[in-house]
Amino acid sequence: MKFPWGGKRARGNGDGGGRIVQGALQKVAHRPASISAFSSILAIVSGLLVGFVIMLIVNPGDAVPGFLTILFGWLSEGSRSVGDMLYFGVPIVLTGLSVAFAFRTGLFNIGATGQLTMGAFTAVYIGVNWGFLGAFHWIVAVLGGMIAGAVWGSIAGLLKAFRNVHEVVSSIMLNYIAMYMNTMLIVQLIYNRQYARARSPLPSAHIPTWFLRDIFPGSSVNIGIFIAIGLTILLHIILNRTVFGYELKSVGFNRDAAKYAGMNAKRNIVLSMTISGALAGIAGAIMFLVAGRHLEPVNQLMQEGFTGIAIALLGLSAPIGVFMAGIFYGALEQGGYYLQLYDFMPEIIDIIIAVIIYFSAFSLFIQTYVAGYLRRKLGAEVELQQGTEIK
Amino acid sequence: MEYVIEMENITKEFPGIKANDQVDLKLKKGEIHALLGENGAGKSTLMSVLFGLYTPDSGTIKVQGKQVFIRNPNDANNLGIGMVHQHFKLVHNFSVTENIILGHEDTTKGFLRYDNAVAKIKNLSEQYKLKVDPSAIIENISVGQQQRVEILKMLYRDADILIFDEPTASLTPQEIDELMKILRNLAEEGKSIILITHKLTEIQQVADRCTILRKGKYIDTVEVAGTSNEELAEKMVGRKVVFDIEKAPAKPGDTVLKVEDLCVRSQHSNTELVRDVSFEAKRGEILCVAGIEGNGQSELIYGLVGLAPLSKGRILLHGSDVTQSSTRNRSLAGISHIPEDRQRHGLVLDFSLEYNLILNSYFEKTYQRQGFLDFKAIRTHAEALIRQYDIRSSHGPLSLARSMSGGNQQKAILGREIDRGSELLIAVQPTRGLDVGAIEFIHKQIIAERDRGKAVLLVSLELDEVMGLSDRILVMYGGELVGEFDPETVTENELGLYMSGARKRGVA
Ligand SMILES: Nc1ncnc2c1ncn2[C@@H]1O[C@H](COP(=O)(O)OP(=O)(O)OP(=O)(O)O)[C@@H](O)[C@H]1O
Ligand SMILES: [Mg+2]
Numbered sequence: 001m002k003f004p005w006g007g008k009r010a011r012g013n014g015d016g017g018g019r020i021v022q023g024a025l026q027k028v029a030h031r032p033a034s035i036s037a038f039s040s041i042l043a044i045v046s047g048l049l050v051g052f053v054i055m056l057i058v059n060p061g062d063a064v065p066g067f068l069t070i071l072f073g074w075l076s077e078g079s080r081s082v083g084d085m086l087y088f089g090v091p092i093v094l095t096g097l098s099v100a101f102a103f104r105t106g107l108f109n110i111g112a113t114g115q116l117t118m119g120a121f122t123a124v125y126i127g128v129n130w131g132f133l134g135a136f137h138w139i140v141a142v143l144g145g146m147i148a149g150a151v152w153g154s155i156a157g158l159l160k161a162f163r164n165v166h167e168v169v170s171s172i173m174l175n176y177i178a179m180y181m182n183t184m185l186i187v188q189l190i191y192n193r194q195y196a197r198a199r200s201p202l203p204s205a206h207i208p209t210w211f212l213r214d215i216f217p218g219s220s221v222n223i224g225i226f227i228a229i230g231l232t233i234l235l236h237i238i239l240n241r242t243v244f245g246y247e248l249k250s251v252g253f254n255r256d257a258a259k260y261a262g263m264n265a266k267r268n269i270v271l272s273m274t275i276s277g278a279l280a281g282i283a284g285a286i287m288f289l290v291a292g293r294h295l296e297p298v299n300q301l302m303q304e305g306f307t308g309i310a311i312a313l314l315g316l317s318a319p320i321g322v323f324m325a326g327i328f329y330g331a332l333e334q335g336g337y338y339l340q341l342y343d344f345m346p347e348i349i350d351i352i353i354a355v356i357i358y359f360s361a362f363s364l365f366i367q368t369y370v371a372g373y374l375r376r377k378l379g380a381e382v383e384l385q386q387g388t389e390i391k
Numbered sequence: 392m393e394y395v396i397e398m399e400n401i402t403k404e405f406p407g408i409k410a411n412d413q414v415d416l417k418l419k420k421g422e423i424h425a426l427l428g429e430n431g432a433g434k435s436t437l438m439s440v441l442f443g444l445y446t447p448d449s450g451t452i453k454v455q456g457k458q459v460f461i462r463n464p465n466d467a468n469n470l471g472i473g474m475v476h477q478h479f480k481l482v483h484n485f486s487v488t489e490n491i492i493l494g495h496e497d498t499t500k501g502f503l504r505y506d507n508a509v510a511k512i513k514n515l516s517e518q519y520k521l522k523v524d525p526s527a528i529i530e531n532i533s534v535g536q537q538q539r540v541e542i543l544k545m546l547y548r549d550a551d552i553l554i555f556d557e558p559t560a561s562l563t564p565q566e567i568d569e570l571m572k573i574l575r576n577l578a579e580e581g582k583s584i585i586l587i588t589h590k591l592t593e594i595q596q597v598a599d600r601c602t603i604l605r606k607g608k609y610i611d612t613v614e615v616a617g618t619s620n621e622e623l624a625e626k627m628v629g630r631k632v633v634f635d636i637e638k639a640p641a642k643p644g645d646t647v648l649k650v651e652d653l654c655v656r657s658q659h660s661n662t663e664l665v666r667d668v669s670f671e672a673k674r675g676e677i678l679c680v681a682g683i684e685g686n687g688q689s690e691l692i693y694g695l696v697g698l699a700p701l702s703k704g705r706i707l708l709h710g711s712d713v714t715q716s717s718t719r720n721r722s723l724a725g726i727s728h729i730p731e732d733r734q735r736h737g738l739v740l741d742f743s744l745e746y747n748l749i750l751n752s753y754f755e756k757t758y759q760r761q762g763f764l765d766f767k768a769i770r771t772h773a774e775a776l777i778r779q780y781d782i783r784s785s786h787g788p789l790s791l792a793r794s795m796s797g798g799n800q801q802k803a804i805l806g807r808e809i810d811r812g813s814e815l816l817i818a819v820q821p822t823r824g825l826d827v828g829a830i831e832f833i834h835k836q837i838i839a840e841r842d843r844g845k846a847v848l849l850v851s852l853e854l855d856e857v858m859g860l861s862d863r864i865l866v867m868y869g870g871e872l873v874g875e876f877d878p879e880t881v882t883e884n885e886l887g888l889y890m891s892g893a894r895k896r897g898v899a
Contacts, residue, residue, distance in 0.1 A: 243759050246746070253741045259698060260728070260736035261750045262719025 037321070040314050044328070047356030054351060055344065062342040069342065070349065073335030081334055083212065083219025089330025090224040091116075094283035095308025096315055096322040097235055098276045102153075102167075103317050104239060105272035106252035107160070111171025112280040113305025114178035115152040119145035119281025120288045120302075121182050124295050127201025127288075128190045137204040142227075142285045149281015150274045152178060157273025161266035167273065175301055183297040191297070198295035207289050224286040228323065231279065235319040248272055280305060310357035329353065394456070395420045395552060395583045396441070401450035403436055405794070407785035410436040411447070412607040416585075418552070423574055423584045425594040425615065427627050428604035429826045430798025431783040434587045435477055437604070438554050441585075442474045443467040454552075473550025475541040477557050477587075477797045477824070478734055483530040487523050488512060491544045508547075515546050519573045531659055535562055535684040553577065554585045557797070559593060560824045563683045563852050565891075571597050589798075589826045591620040603627050628828045638838045641862035644674035646710075647725075647815050647846035648695075653704035655687070655694040663702065664690040666870040672815065677837065677847040679861030679878075681854075683890050687870035688850045689731055692819055695848075696728050697721050698736075708815065722751060725814035729804055729821050731850070737804040738792045745773035745788035748807050780806035781832070797824045802833075809836055816840055819850040834860055854883050868892045 051070065055063040069076065074085040095112045102109035109115075123145030126137075133140050156174060159165040192199045207222040239245040251258040251268045258265050283304065288295055311329060315322030336349025396418035403411040410433040418424050426434050439445045441452065443461035451458055454470050461467050467474070481490050488505065491512055497504040512525055521539040529537060538558065545553060555574075559567045574597050578584055586598060594601055594615055601618070603610040603626045610626055624632040648671065655665040665687045672678045682688050693699035695706060697718035705714050708724050716724065730736035738747050749758050749769055758768050773788035782802045784790035792800060801824050809816065818837065822830045837860065841847050851857050857864060857878070864876040866889040873895035876886065888894045 241764055242762050243754055243764060244762065246753050246764060250739050250742070250750070254735075254739045256735045257737065257739050257750065259718065260696075260730055261753075262697075262717065262722050264717075264719075 037316065040316060040321070040325070043314065043359035044356055046359045047352050050355045051348060051352035055348060058348075059343050062344065066339055066342045066344050066348075069338050070332060070335035070352065073338040074331040076338055077218075079216045080218040081338075083216025083221035084337070085330040085334040086216075086225045086327065087220045087222065087330070088333040089327040090228045091283040091287045091304050092307050092311055092329045093228045093323050093326030094231065094279050094286065095304050096311030096326045097231060097308075097319060098153075098279035098283070099308045099312035100315060100317040100319065100322050101235055101239075101279065102272055102276035103312060104252050105248045105268060106255065107157075107167050107269065107272055107276070109153070109156070109171060109273065109276045109280075110168050110309065111153065111156055111174050111305070112276070112283075112308045113301050113303075114171065114175035115149040115277040115280035116284035116287075116302055116305050117175075117178040117182050118152040119149035119284030120295055121185055121284075122148035122281075123205075123285030124198055124201055124288050125185075125190055127205030128199045131202045131204060134204060137202065138207055138289060141201065141205045141289055142207070142282060145285025145289075146278045146281045149284060150278035153277015153280065154270055154274040156277075157270040160273070161269040175305075179299055179301055182295070183299055186295055186297045190295075192294075195294070197297070200291070200294065201289055203291070205289055206291055207286055220290065222286075222290065227282065227286065228326075231282070232319045232323040239319065280308070283308075307353070307357075310353075314356070393419060395454065396585075397451075397453040397456075398437070398441060399451050399453075401437060401440055401452075402448045403433075403440055403445055404448055405785050407790075409607045411440070411604075412609075413450070414604060414607075414609045415612075416441075416602050417612070418583050418585060419599075420583050421578050421581050422599040423578050423586055423597050425598035425601040426585055426587045426604070427589075427591075427594065427601055427623060429606070429627060430802070430824075430829055431606075431796040432604040432627075432826075433607045434604060435556055435796060438474065438556055438585065438587065441467070442472060442554060468548060468550070471549070471551040472554065473545035473548055473552070474554040475538070475545060475556060475558055477560075479537050479541050481529045481537055481540060483528075485529060486525070487527050487529065487532070487540050488525045490529060490540055491547050493544075495548060511547065512543060515543055519543075519546065519576075521573075533685045533689070535566065538562065551581070552583050552585070554587075556587045557589070557824055558586070559588060559590060564854050564887075565683065567593065589824065589830075591623050591827065594623065595620065605629060624827050627826070630828075632827050633831055634827070636834050636838075636859035638860075639842070641676045641841065643676040643862070644844060646671045646673050647708065648672040648848065649707040649710075650695070651705040651707070653691065653694055653706070654702045655690045655699050656702040657690075658699070664870050665694060668704070668867075668870075668872055670865055670872065672846040672848050674814070674844045674846050675841055676862045677841050677849055677860055679849040679851060679857050679864045680867055681851065681857045681861075681864050681886060681890060682867035684852055686867050686890075688867055689819070690870075691867070692728070692731070692817060692850060695721075695817065696726060722813075727751075727808040727811045727813035727816045729808045729816075729818040731819040733797075733800055733804055733823075738800060740791070740793040742792055743788065744777070744782070744784060744790045744792055744795065744803060745769050747792050747803060748773045748776055748788075751807065751811065776803070776806040776810060779810075781829070782806065798826060798829060801825055802829060805833055805836070809840060812843075813845070815846045815848065817848045817850075820852065821849070822853075822856065854886065857886070858883065866890055868895065871895075 052063065052067050055066050074081050095116060098112045099109050123141045126141040126144045130137060130140065152174060156167045156171040159170045160167045186198045190199045207224050209222045212221045212223065239249065247263050247268055250261065250263060251265050255265055287293065287304065307329065311322055311325045315325035332349055332353060336346040339346050339348060394417050396416070398414065398416040401411050401414045402409065414433070414437055416437065428434050436445065440447045441461065443463045443466050452461060453459065459470060461470065482493065488509060492508045497507050509525060515521070516523060521543055523536050523539050523543070529540070559570060562570060571593065574584055574586065588594060598615045600612055601615050601623065602612045605627060651669050653665055653668045654663050657664050668691060680688050680691065690699055694701050697716065701714065705712060713721050713724055734740060739750065749772065752758060758765050770788055776782065777787060780802045783799050784795045805821060821837065822833050825833060837847055849861055861878050864878055864881065864886070865872050866874040866876065866886060868890060869892060874889040
């Protein structure tokens with residue numbers, strides 16, 4: 001077995017900082033799809049197995065039915081639970097897309113959570129106050145969230161492009177600024193003292209459900225799922241079929257060559273972060289423009305933004321992969337919800353997901369093993385990629 | 392044991408191509424053994440097998456008569472095998488010293504100790520005349536200096552079997568002479584050397600024997616003494632190769648590029664790397680900027696194409712001022728640019744070949760419709776260039792640029808840039824890393840461009856190329872133009888004096 005990238009490898013571009021993570025993402029993203037997908041699945045399986053072992057230790061008697069619940073919980077109540085799976089999955093799909101998109105331009109958007117927070121607040125603010133918009137209310141609220149996220153993302157992009165501030169550093173700081181601003185603005189502008197949380201958006205601002213509640217009766221699903229599907233397809237097309245996508249990827253792969261080719265690297269960086277932020281902002285809007293969910297003035301970073309990083313990894317930074325990974329995440333969440341039927345804490349799901357995240361981050365290693373194994377078995381195809389690292 | 396390395400029946404297949412097909416290579420102790428072959432013949436692959444970067448599909452390797460399995464570069468290091476790669480493997484924000492000791496650090500109680508290392512490096516660089524500034528950061532030094540760091544790295548590890556993959560591709564003639572001496576010294580001290588090079592004269596100068604590959608297959612191993620360049624070239628290409636550059640006299644027309652008092656400042660310090668350079672390039676003429684590496688030629692070109700800001704001066708293209716224009720607008724105004732560093736600027740290694748072939752034109756109407764890439768047009772374009780420029784790779788238009796051999800990467804860039812048919816073709820080291828057949832072809836293309844009435848600005852470190860290809864020569868030294876010459880009347884010696892700064896005179 002050999003680990004070509006164990007050696008020292010001169011890199012043609014980039015600039016210090018979060019290179020390791022970027023490198024990992026990059027490697028995962030540009031392996032042949034089959035091997036990459038295989039290793040993602042391996043990460044998932046490993047995560048599930050570890051979860052199962054933990055369940056066996058905690059409560060051997062219920063481990064098997066409990067585990068099956070995690071796996072198939074999303075089917076347990078038929079269309080209702082399927083609907084909820086989609087409901088849980090949508091925000092994660094969107095934050096995953098956000099991280100993945102920036103990544104394709106060579107940027108590591110660790111600030112999805114801040115962008116999501118800004119989007120959520122703006123959407124809720126509009127949802128609470130702008131009832132006069134009538135039928136357009138929810139649309140404007142979502143767009144407001146999108147714009148707020150985009151602005152937040154663009155700050156990191158501008159800093160990177162014009163001041164060479166690494167986006168990881170600036171977006172981590174922006175995450176905290178967003179978190180505290182959110183608390184402050186809720187209390188100042190849309191506070192519900194009685195419950196110590198933000199006021200509820202008006203029903204006209206709720207994300208509509210159209211016919212979905214007929215198909216998935218009793219579930220919380222809304223048309224956020226259509227938005228997620230639409231954006232997945234849109235990003236797929238942008239990245240793979242358009243001139244803009246060609247530019248973004250050139251800048252992501254080799255900034256010097258992009259400059260040589262006359263591409264405006266600064267513009268592309270700003271645009272990429274803006275779009276990435278917009279996606280996270282939409283996620284924030286969709287999460288909170290529903291009945292029964294409230295923004296709270298708590299100083300906590302919203303986890304969805306970070307989960308998005310894992311989902312981007314698991315989905316190999318490709319929009320369609322990210323969509324599938326995000327929905328899978330929704331299924332696990334849904335399974336975890338039913339886990340309470342047994343003597344398990346739903347937190348077991350968090351553990352499983354955490355393990356999957358670790359494994360997907362380790363998928364680099366897994367891929368190396370898989371690649372080596374396949375090479376010995378098949379002696380082919382893998383080589384092309386192995387060679388890329390060391391040529 | 393007579394042989395230190397015996398590679399037998401090595402076969403290595405990549406999807407779509409057999410890079411090595413039953414290849415033999417036997418290295419004697421203390422000899423310099425040249426490895427010759429066309430671009431993509433499988434030389435680098437064979438050496439990567441020896442260095443543990445690839446596992447061969449079949450075949451055996453013996454070191455000092457004992458069969459070994461070299462699984463990774465560490466195994467190779469332990470067997471005393473060192474390698475300088477075709478494309479350097481340096482950490483480019485580390486210093487020279489850090490790069491050299493990387494992986495072989497001296498430590499006391501876990502703390503890095505530089506003193507011994509620094510002393511050893513100093514000794515080595517004096518002993519072998521490999522001048523580098525040990526504290527310089529890699530990305531700030533020239534390609535030529537990076538090469539020296541690579542060589543030092545290997546010497547630092549006390550390797551006995553030294554593999555050089557095209558070590559002279561980026562050296563100046565003087566440096567090459569020095570390297571040749573070094574190689575001979577090393578061999579006399581008992582080190583065994585494998586030298587990959589496309590330059591037959593170098594083989595004649597230093598090599599004892601030469602193994603020739605063609606399209607992945609072993610052709611022959613010959614004693615160099617008693618084999619002529621022509622024979623070597625014929626064995627390698629499979630046909631006769633014309634070495635002399637044939638061209639009609641130039642018919643210079645009107646001025647395409649006019650440069651006035653151009654200055655480019657270093658981005659790291661406050662010195663001017665290009666100082667008050669003025670010249671004109673005319674249609675129908677190949678104008679060459681000659682000089683020793685690191686005398687401002689690279690920066691001059693970066694300034695011309697907009698990759699480095701000018702601190703002073705004007706650039707006129709067809710009389711219109713492009714000094715303030717972006718790289719893109721200069722390119723559209725009629726500049727094609729074959730860059731010096733193919734992997735840094737010339738290619739997106741993770742793109743396919745066909746994507747790379749539109750790197751400078753992807754936005755043009757031909758390749759897009761309303762912002763959507765026109766895949767059919769891209770493919771047609773790629774297939775045409777692949778055919779015309781004989782770009783060899785494993786998957787045709789879909790080959791990842793990264794997987795292509797160095798010479799074929801270069802051919803891809805050449806094809807792309809020449810094909811654009813710009814009024815001004817800037818070619819920096821256009822034939823670096825090409826085999827003799829490909830060089831012949833590229834020279835013909837460049838001359839054809841000239842004869843089509845294009846202006847060609849050639850930057851070359853190779854005196855043969857400078858003398859053979861250009862119609863007018865400008866010599867650059869220390870950031871300034873120090874002389875203008877007619878290649879018909881000037882001697883190589885005279886040029887050398889100007890290039891080394893021993894003489895200078897004004898340039899009209
Ligand atoms: N990792 C890889 N994956 C797929 N094909 C490869 C890989 N590495 C090399 N090849 C192919 O194998 C062939 C031999 O390549 P190699 O780099 O050994 O050539 P070379 O003789 O060193 O040529 P050059 O003189 O241009 O450097 C080429 O056709 C190349 O496209
Ligand atoms: Mg090679």
